Amino acid sequence: MSAAAAEKAPTQQFADRLFDSAATGNLEEVKSLLNAGTAAVNAKNERGWTALMFAARNGQLPVIQYLTEKGCDVNIMNSSGQTALDIASFWNHIDSAVYLQKHSTQSPYDLVSNYFSQNPLYRASDLRKNSEWLETVMKKESTKYVVFDADLSPFFIQGEENRFKFAVFTYSQLVSCLAIKAQVIFLGLETWDPHSSAWFAVRLPDQDNSVCKDSYPDGIFASLFPRGREVLRLEKTHAGLFAEANSVLTWLDRYKFCPTCGSSTQVVEGGYKQVCSNTQCRSRNGVHNTCYPRVDPSLIMLVVTGDNRRCLLGRAKRFPPKMYSCLAGFMEPGECIEDTCRREVEEESGVKVGRVDYHSSQPCLSQQHLCLAVLHMLAQKKLRVDPNELEDARWFTRGEVGQMLAARHPDGMFLPPEEAIARQLIMYWVARSATNL
Numbered sequence: 001m002s003a004a005a006a007e008k009a010p011t012q013q014f015a016d017r018l019f020d021s022a023a024t025g026n027l028e029e030v031k032s033l034l035n036a037g038t039a040a041v042n043a044k045n046e047r048g049w050t051a052l053m054f055a056a057r058n059g060q061l062p063v064i065q066y067l068t069e070k071g072c073d074v075n076i077m078n079s080s081g082q083t084a085l086d087i088a089s090f091w092n093h094i095d096s097a098v099y100l101q102k103h104s105t106q107s108p109y110d111l112v113s114n115y116f117s118q119n120p121l122y123r124a125s126d127l128r129k130n131s132e133w134l135e136t137v138m139k140k141e142s143t144k145y146v147v148f149d150a151d152l153s154p155f156f157i158q159g160e161e162n163r164f165k166f167a168v169f170t171y172s173q174l175v176s177c178l179a180i181k182a183q184v185i186f187l188g189l190e191t192w193d194p195h196s197s198a199w200f201a202v203r204l205p206d207q208d209n210s211v212c213k214d215s216y217p218d219g220i221f222a223s224l225f226p227r228g229r230e231v232l233r234l235e236k237t238h239a240g241l242f243a244e245a246n247s248v249l250t251w252l253d254r255y256k257f258c259p260t261c262g263s264s265t266q267v268v269e270g271g272y273k274q275v276c277s278n279t280q281c282r283s284r285n286g287v288h289n290t291c292y293p294r295v296d297p298s299l300i301m302l303v304v305t306g307d308n309r310r311c312l313l314g315r316a317k318r319f320p321p322k323m324y325s326c327l328a329g330f331m332e333p334g335e336c337i338e339d340t341c342r343r344e345v346e347e348e349s350g351v352k353v354g355r356v357d358y359h360s361s362q363p364c365l366s367q368q369h370l371c372l373a374v375l376h377m378l379a380q381k382k383l384r385v386d387p388n389e390l391e392d393a394r395w396f397t398r399g400e401v402g403q404m405l406a407a408r409h410p411d412g413m414f415l416p417p418e419e420a421i422a423r424q425l426i427m428y429w430v431a432r433s434a435t436n437l
Contacts, residue, residue, distance in 0.1 A: 015043040022051035022067070025060040034070055041072045048078035048406040056084040056100065059093030068103045075104060077405050083431070114362035114373075115232075115419035119240030121188030121199055128186055128269040138171060138184070142197045145169040146187075146241060147212055149204050152249055153221040154242060155212050156230055164230045165238040167216045169202075180205055185248050185271030187241065201245035203252075232419045239419070243363035248272065251293040258283060259290040295370050297331040301341050302425050303353055303376040311401060311429060312351060312378075313415075314385070314393035322413045324396070324404070326373075326422040341374055349393045350384025353377065359428060362421050373425040401430055 018039040021029035030051070033039040044050055052072045055063040064084070068074060077083055085104065088096040127133055137143055146166040147155040159165035171178070178184065183203035190196040204211075212219055222230035234242060248271050255274065258265050263278035273291050276283050283290050303312040313324040329344030331337070338356045345353050353376035364371045385393045396404075403409040405427065416423045 011039075014038040015040070015045070018043065018051045019045060019049070019054050022060060022063050023054040023058055025055075025058065025063055027062050027066060030063055030066060041067060041070050042076065044076075044078075044406075046408075048076075048402075048408055050076055050078075050084070052076075052084040053078060053082075053087055056088040056093065056096055057091060059088065059091065059096045061093075061096050061099060064088075064096055064099060068100075074100055077402060077427075077430070082402070086431070113236075114360055114421050114424055115236060116239050116243040116364070117360075117362040118236045119188075119244055120237040121190065121241070121244075122192045122196075123188040123244075124186075124192075124194070125272075127189075127194065128272055131268070134186060134270055137198045138178070138200065140198070141170055141172065143171055144197055144199045145171070145174055146199070146201050146245060147174070147204060148201065148245070148249055149209055149221050150206055152203065152246070152253060153223060154231070154246070155209075155216075155219055156222050156234070157216050157219045159235045159238070163233050163235050164222070165235045166241060167212065167219045169212075169215065173215055174202060174211060177202065177204055177211055183249065183252060183267075183271070185245065185252075187244055199241070201249060203249050232417060247363060248293055260288070297337075297340075298364065298369050298371055299329055299331065299337065299340050299344060300371050300373045300422050300425060301327045301329070301345055301376055302374070302422075302429055303327070303345055303349075303351060303378055304429060305378045305381065305395070308432075310395045310397055311426070312345075312349060312383075312393060313396055313401075313426075314349065314390045316389075317391045319391075322411070323416065324392075324394075324413055325416050325420070326425060327390075327393075328422075337372060337374065341376060345376060348386055348389040350382060350386075351378065352380035359425050360421065371421050373421050375425070375429065398430060401426060405430065 014033060018030060018033045021033065034041055042050055050072065052064060052067045052074070055067060074085065075083055085097060085100040088100055145168070147169060149155070155167050156164040157167045174182075182205050185201050187199040187201055189198055209221065220230070224231060231242060252267060252271060252274075256265070257263065258274075258276040258278065258281060260283040261276060261278050261281045263276050263281060265274040265276055267274055272293065275291065304310065312327065314327050315324050319325070327345055327348050329340065329348070331340045335343075337358070341356045342353055345351055355377040357375040359373040359375055361370060361372045363369070383393060400409065404413050404415045407414060415426060418424070
């Protein structure tokens with residue numbers, strides 16, 4: 001036995017005892033092992049099974065109740081993509097299934113909140129046009145500011161559970177920057193009450209970022225993905241803040257002149273509108289989308305077979321080795337969601353699909369993109385991969401996808417991180433089709 005294996009052996013032995021005790025309903029032994037700290041409550045075996053899953057398999061309700069009280073994660077999936085609830089339901093342990101359903105700590109998959117979709121602010125769009133109110137509220141000490149540098153890198157500090165969050169500044173801390181025409185956008189209010197604290201995002205006017213380091217010496221200006229991964233390790237509500245602020249600031253950075261006539265523009269309505277300086281420009285009459293931040297719809301698509309046992313995953317050349325994900329593509333002008341899905345899937349894989357079911361959406365990390373996640377029902381299964389679009393595409397069974405979710409695939413294949421909407425769509429399919437053990 002290697003030194004590493006020898007070191008792990010006692011821990012695994014205690015974990016095995018915990019699994020056996022949970023399966024047989026030996027509550028006293030389960031309590032003894034957990035209270036002594038010799039076994040972790042969320043320990044897994046080689047198939048990704050936890051003690052809670054073993055208890056669920058045999059309907060050991062007292063053990064299930066104790067394990068959940070001790071903090072066992074009800075939503076962990078094993079290498080087959082099953083949760084403890086899936087297992088209890090399959091084996092018809094009704095009382096156990098009802099209990100696990102009530103104690104699920106994760107949003108139901110049909111009520112998904114994706115990573116960049118959890119913006120906690122009330123946008124208060126009606127107040128954006130009130131320039132006097134904006135001018136007044138910006139100077140209040142209760143007002144909060146988040147900061148981006150001139151290159152649009154956000155300033156983060158360490159948050160909880162090894163995640164990051166925005167450093168939050170007050171007006172007095174940034175007054176020197178705001179006095180020299182830093183770019184400021186209004187993000188929203190903490191509640192619907194107009195007297196609640198307002199939030200703004202500031203783009204610093206030059207490379208002198210000392211104001212940030214003076215207040216938060218350990219803070220960092222994060223590189224944007226894929227060069228930096230801090231944006232994918234944000235506390236979830238701050239990920240939503242980032243999505244709004246980054247999208248609007250990027251739009252202002254990329255579109256500095258009127259797209260209709262080429263004249264200069266004036267930024268108004270808290271950063272959410274640009275007005276052409278040319279009084280004769282037709283963009284000044286009527287409603288024109290050139291005046292407002294653009295949003296480009298893109299589709300994240302999971303194709304599944306009619307029997308719901310397999311899904312189609314592909315990998316682009318830019319992906320890390322062995323990573324597979326959903327197919328994806330942009331909506332074209334004058335195209336509906338359903339036609340976009342069918343066209344993109346056929347272009348990339350040669351597969352024809354029929355029904356299209358909407359799942360969820362989230363702002364995309366790539367500035368103005370809005371990702372729409374959809375499920376396709378297969379119409380014709382034959383693969384014909386376009387090498388200009390994909391490096392590879394293949395059909396995966398639910399069990400294989402479960403192994404990839406649990407990072408236990410025998411060939412090392414894996415899926416995008418949990419912050420990606422593609423992974424949420426895949427997890428939804430696995431959970432919805434939980435029928436095989």
